[in-house]
Amino acid sequence: MATCVYDNAEMQMYRTIQSNVNQQTIIRHIQDVLSAISKYFSWQDSLTAVLELYTLAYETVMALWFKKFFQWCSGQQKIANIDEKFWQTMLSCHDAFSDLNTNVVDLSEFLILFREQFFSLISEFREFSYKASPTFKFWEMFLRAGEVMLLNVRAERDGDWNTHLQSVSSMLPYFFIANKTNYARWTTAYLIDMLNLPEETYSAFMSGKFAVRQKPGVFNGIWSDMATKKTIIKDSKGSGGIVGLTTQKSALLRWTFTRHILAKYALEMRKRSGIALGSEENHENNRPTAMKRDEQEVNDLIEHVQNNMTDPFDIEE
Template identity: 55%
Template sequence: MFLNSVSSMLQNIRAERNGISPLHLSSIRAMLPLFFVTNRNNYSRWTPVYHLDMLNLHAEVEARFNNEFFAMFQKAGSFNGVWSHMATEKSIIKYSKGNGGIVGLTRKKSALIRCNVTRHIVGHFSVAMKMRSGLVTADDNTHDESRPPSMKRDEQQVIDLISHLQETMVNPFDIQHHPSELVNISTGLKASKEVQESLLNAIDTCTAMIKKFFDSALSAGMSRSFYGPIQRSNIKTFSDMNKKTKLKCRSGETVQGNINPELIFCRALALTKCRDDVPVEKLLSFPIGPISTSLFHDDGTMRK
């Protein structure tokens, strides 16, 4: 399941880098169950619509997409295509919202409509004028993520990630030495029988959820609203194996939840940046371990 999920993600990246429209659609279709299993409702609701729209493109547009015009190539070469929004950030959006653009100039609806309709033309003229005047070069119009320093950084991050997986975690890519039980590759914790069955059957469960959503909200005889709530997957994960603590709300209601000290500490650190009554000194005065550190000496021996 993990390898299939990673493979779908890598195929989606490859489709964008090489401008392969059919591979993009197949990877999107493969990732759809993952949106349902992780309860990403916006992606679950709108990805099928996007996929259907892409399957019903105009013949001329579809032919152009299949001819590597699906992605933006700002330089000759291979595996250097970028997503369309990344390309427009450095061109159309930059010159329409930057210095001399529409932002701060007017809020009139008619002017905004004219700007949106013609901003790609204005951006083209703006780039041409700046290049003729020597203010910018051709490299300035490429996205930062496609430049050699960024690509070198990304490659180093991949090497570091592989090294981290091999040295400190259960390597998920070493298929021959996989444990018989389902384990957390980060901590090595073995899953309980209930969690293991839930995770191993997650794709089948969410495939049934997808079919139910399609039949009820996207079919000809819809029995429910497309904008209605989507059923949660309720998949059991490793976090469900943590000990639950009873908490009493202000309303008097008692609820059970998992208390993660590390998560609470991180959120408290965030509070120190936005609230004057929560200084860092006060936060660090509280122990975050299961046992108070004040019970022990600096060398670890217990106080009498």
């Protein structure tokens, strides 16, 4: 069975930040970030909009983090110690990701070299920066939270059960910190239940069947509640739904029991009429137009931060 390790590093970091960072500084930084983000996004009350906004904010902050990291490496005369093979492998991976016709990129060699060449440097950089700037540590907390969210999304998209459990367990400290009593209580119960599944259910979840896929392809799994909202609930509220039938129990039952069959017919009709395309197998965020849009928005956010805000990773040498 899968194992799930609870790590309270985020809780410890929170206490450290709470005792060392000036509260007004934190508030000012948060206000600056929200102002920068809202400048480029129109708010929508949907999970997809929230995930997109937070992902782009994460990419922006991470880009600034790496910029400061390489500046520090250069100042400490550590760039020369990095093997030339690493840079060549990184460029190859970048070219592969830039090729919109490539669906799968082999990162194994790059990750091995990254661990060998950079893990110790990153640890040293973090230790130095934590001592130099409590604000740096605060923004590292933001990046950690972003990584937890992205892990959870990735688990659903790929149908990776172990990653799902890992990401959910990593959310627990944040639920306690934010005083989300129900989330803290029932997420704990959920994890215990999921670690004691019947063998048949466990095997199904390990094969990715805990996520819902409405069409074949890769990186397009979604949460079960989102799938329900996009299908049954959406259809029930739209034209031809249960509007006007709610007072007739027999009609409502007929509609409910036959909805999945009618939905198949409706989808096929949309495909035949050209309204819906059945050949698209990738998630919409993997489409070339979406990738170009996201890249431009991240660049815009980076430019805004650099021109109008204090560098969140500014450290005194």
